[in-house]
Amino acid sequence: MDFMLTKQHEMARTLFREFAEKEVKPLAQEVDETEVFPRGTVEKMAKAGFLGIPVPKEYGGQGCDILTYAMCVEELSKVCGTTGVIVSAHTSLCCDPILTYGTEEQKQKYLPDLASGRKIGAFGLTEPGAGTDAQGQQTKAVLEGDEWVLNGSKIFITNGKEADVYVIFAVTGMIEKRGRMSKEITAFIVEKGTPGFTFGTKEKKMGIRGSSTYELIFTDCRIPKENILGQQGKGFGIAMHTLDGGRIGIASQALGLAEGALERTVEYVKERKQFGRSIGQFQNTQFQLADMATKVEAAQLLVYKAAIAKNTQKVYSVEAAKAKLYAAEVAMEVTTKAVQLHGGYGYTREYDVERMMRDAKITEIYEGTSEVQRMVISGALLK
Amino acid sequence: MKIVVCIKQVPDTKGGVKFNPDGTLDRGAMLTIMNPDDKAGLEAALRLKDEYGAEVTVITMGLPKAEEVLREAMAMGADKGILVTDRVLGGADTWATSQTLAGAIRNLEYDLIITGRQAIDGDTAQVGPQISEHLGIPVISYAQKIQIEGDSVIVERQFDDRYHVLKAKMPCLITALAELNEPRYMTPGGIFDAYKADITVWGRANLVDVEDSNLGLKGSPTQIAKASDKVRKGAGEKVTLDPTEAVDYIIDKLKVKHVI
Numbered sequence: 098m099d100f101m102l103t104k105q106h107e108m109a110r111t112l113f114r115e116f117a118e119k120e121v122k123p124l125a126q127e128v129d130e131t132e133v134f135p136r137g138t139v140e141k142m143a144k145a146g147f148l149g150i151p152v153p154k155e156y157g158g159q160g161c162d163i164l165t166y167a168m169c170v171e172e173l174s175k176v177c178g179t180t181g182v183i184v185s186a187h188t189s190l191c192c193d194p195i196l197t198y199g200t201e202e203q204k205q206k207y208l209p210d211l212a213s214g215r216k217i218g219a220f221g222l223t224e225p226g227a228g229t230d231a232q233g234q235q236t237k238a239v240l241e242g243d244e245w246v247l248n249g250s251k252i253f254i255t256n257g258k259e260a261d262v263y264v265i266f267a268v269t270g271m272i273e274k275r276g277r278m279s280k281e282i283t284a285f286i287v288e289k290g291t292p293g294f295t296f297g298t299k300e301k302k303m304g305i306r307g308s309s310t311y312e313l314i315f316t317d318c319r320i321p322k323e324n325i326l327g328q329q330g331k332g333f334g335i336a337m338h339t340l341d342g343g344r345i346g347i348a349s350q351a352l353g354l355a356e357g358a359l360e361r362t363v364e365y366v367k368e369r370k371q372f373g374r375s376i377g378q379f380q381n382t383q384f385q386l387a388d389m390a391t392k393v394e395a396a397q398l399l400v401y402k403a404a405i406a407k408n409t410q411k412v413y414s415v416e417a418a419k420a421k422l423y424a425a426e427v428a429m430e431v432t433t434k435a436v437q438l439h440g441g442y443g444y445t446r447e448y449d450v451e452r453m454m455r456d457a458k459i460t461e462i463y464e465g466t467s468e469v470q471r472m473v474i475s476g477a478l479l480k
Numbered sequence: 481m482k483i484v485v486c487i488k489q490v491p492d493t494k495g496g497v498k499f500n501p502d503g504t505l506d507r508g509a510m511l512t513i514m515n516p517d518d519k520a521g522l523e524a525a526l527r528l529k530d531e532y533g534a535e536v537t538v539i540t541m542g543l544p545k546a547e548e549v550l551r552e553a554m555a556m557g558a559d560k561g562i563l564v565t566d567r568v569l570g571g572a573d574t575w576a577t578s579q580t581l582a583g584a585i586r587n588l589e590y591d592l593i594i595t596g597r598q599a600i601d602g603d604t605a606q607v608g609p610q611i612s613e614h615l616g617i618p619v620i621s622y623a624q625k626i627q628i629e630g631d632s633v634i635v636e637r638q639f640d641d642r643y644h645v646l647k648a649k650m651p652c653l654i655t656a657l658a659e660l661n662e663p664r665y666m667t668p669g670g671i672f673d674a675y676k677a678d679i680t681v682w683g684r685a686n687l688v689d690v691e692d693s694n695l696g697l698k699g700s701p702t703q704i705a706k707a708s709d710k711v712r713k714g715a716g717e718k719v720t721l722d723p724t725e726a727v728d729y730i731i732d733k734l735k736v737k738h739v740i
Contacts, residue, residue, distance in 0.1 A: 104548075105671055105675045108548075108551065112555075112665060112666045112668065112671065145664075145667060146667035146668055158669070160672070161668045161669055165668050169668070
């Protein structure tokens, strides 16, 4: 067992950190305040190859492993949770399912534009009545001649209005499963600009406020028959498998937020003086920092293990669930403690830890709540 | 077109500076980066490659660890990397360094050699022009813009309050300023490719037309008498006053310190 990163991964981390410090960090506060999607940063990331890290070179990607991608999301999220999730949703939830389930024609058509960042990707599964219960889908797709006709809506979609290519799930019929009728779900690729595909309201969120979270509305939206992703009726499996990968991205985001908050706090407690000495000299501060650092490192090991598992194992649901569960809860705990150690200043929007605490909360909720991760982990134990 | 870019691994000024007992830098013990002027030179070469098509070879002289800076250059888009490393080359000043690099470059075909203006550790700005002298080719220093026209280069050379436009036939050597451009980032895939690529490693035996007496610490006319880390000055005092008050304030301060 080897805990050393390769020189390649070390150099990649240097690259991501330099980019994050120079291009992302100076805008993080403004992105949060204005709730504007950081288009300029996305264009710079596209140029640097950050939007196709695990996509093979034959499809215009960087051809790197999942660990490199996870480190990218981690380093971006250290300074800006919004930027981290933009890359994560684009890569894990749009590029990955097209790469895994797409036909050769679909891969050739969509991946070069997505991996180069000329186009942005998104993923539409959640509906008003179908969050954790993904089977509760209401959006329908009916085959009429050579076209699928979509009707329904999706909510809380990351990269919502900014994306160009969407992986959308819809009910295509009813099937009998173990004596019970259940919905047949199918995945589709939908392009922005397709008649009948419009955007609803923009969500006003607690955190990751620049990530453009929108409602997607499909009204007699006709897409070509060949835009079905994978086989008809296999959508639920595609969604679950895609989310396994997505959880590694979100776990990386959570990890980055925790690391960023810890870094800021270490800097702050050295400078902040109370009772004639820096607050870092108080044992309470020292013990809090020790706990934070220990948990952050444990989270990092789980996240990296899950990232490596996605490259080496066919099934990595449990590794991804453990990484996301732990990293998200550590992110929430560490950012909360970071605000506490910053005192009154930490509660103001002048300091990054306040934003990080708000950004961290969503990591316990999206792409499977912490409760869902516990279901996945315990389900494997009790199988 | 073939372009050779000379790059140097230098201490990262964000990390601490460490010295050997002889006053030279203990490069093995410090955090390092690619020298900023050299990085701009590399970016200039890569832009020429993008625009006109070129093969870009990066060359560095240093410890075996300096291989990292070649990999970084290749991850940015350089095609080949050459590391010149040998114990007998250690402790070189600008004369011995330029002799070494010229001796290595004599093995290569080139139309253009680009170096940084100066390295942030030595700050001499001598190595680039010295290489051109050893190789007997023209040099244009302090380049802030580079264009190719046929078999010539047209360079804007920065000057105090203006710039000069100079034209030289290739092969020639150009020294680049960090202000020349904004260097591109490495790409993630480029990093992995760079580590798969072979780096050519040359030692003393590979240097062409160079005397031993011009190499390493022994071949260096400059000897370091003493070196020390920079003593940091205090942050100073900032006050905001109107001009008349400010003059009185400064005069008072100078009187208190018995300067006037």
